[in-house]
Amino acid sequence: MKPNWQYLFLAFALALFCWYLTTGREKVDTWMTMRVEMSGAPEGLYIKSGMVGSVDVLVRGPKGVARKIEDSQLVYTLGLGKIVPGKNRIVFDAKNVPLPKVYEVVEIRPSRLELDVEQRAVKTVPVKVALRPGAAEGYTVSGARAVPDTVRLTGPASRLDSIKEVRTQPVTVPNPPPARIEELVALDVPEDVDATPPSVRVSMAVTGKESEVTLRAPLALTRPKGRAVEAAPDVVTLRIKGPAAILSDKDFPGLVEASLELKPDIEPGKYTASYRVKMPQGCELIEAKPDKVTLTVK
Structure with missing residues (x-):
């Protein structure tokens, strides 16, 4: 008995068709994340709290194409045209999920939002x-x-x-x-x-900033050749005003100098002389005690 290849082919085609009907109609549930974008918010209102950037959606659909949904970029557009100052409850509607009719939205998490809205000023x-x-x-x-x-x-x-x-x-x-x-x-x-x-x-x-400081400075003498000179007092008290940043420096006392230069031909005897005070630029001598010293030249 010869096999009838036409019947064999028909049987194979019927089996393939039945397999397609069985597997094609099988449905699976898939969770996916959808980005939320708000639109239509009235001018002059401010959403203080309660807004979310995305929601999780449980989708039911044919097994063969469920994976394609997971990889797609879907956006849920949230209409805010009816919000008012105060507490507003916004419910996510499955009808607004942008999916073909072959798919069914089973659940949305969260299912609603509690928006705290304030008047913008x-x-x-x-x-x-x-x-x-x-x-x-x-x-x-x-x-x-x-x-x-x-x-x-x-x-x-x-x-x-x-x-x-x-x-x-x-x-x-x-x-x-x-x-x-x-x-x-x-x-x-x-x-x-x-x-x-x-x-x-x-x-x-x-x-x-201006500041004041009082310090004692030794009197530096320039002695002529062949003369011995004594000064009384040999230390003077100076009161100086100037920038606080300069006067507070620990090295400032060493920058102040009281000096007296004698003439080379000065004769022995006693004299009263004024001295000079050298100090950093920006500083001012307010008072010197004494302002003159007594010199004994021998």
């Missing part, structure tokens, strides 16, 4: 220049100002109510500083508040 406040602590030690900063000196803030009304002024980011004064500083500095504002403009130009003058 606008307020104009003055700008105050802030210095980094210790940045101008030994110096005086004057005339610090910002241009513009006021900025417009936009943010939640409850937040703006408590803001009376805006500070700049701390300005660092170099050491030694220039006589004048001008630079563009950003404003220090809360994360949920926008400032217009976001930065201001800061200018200020820097001068050294």
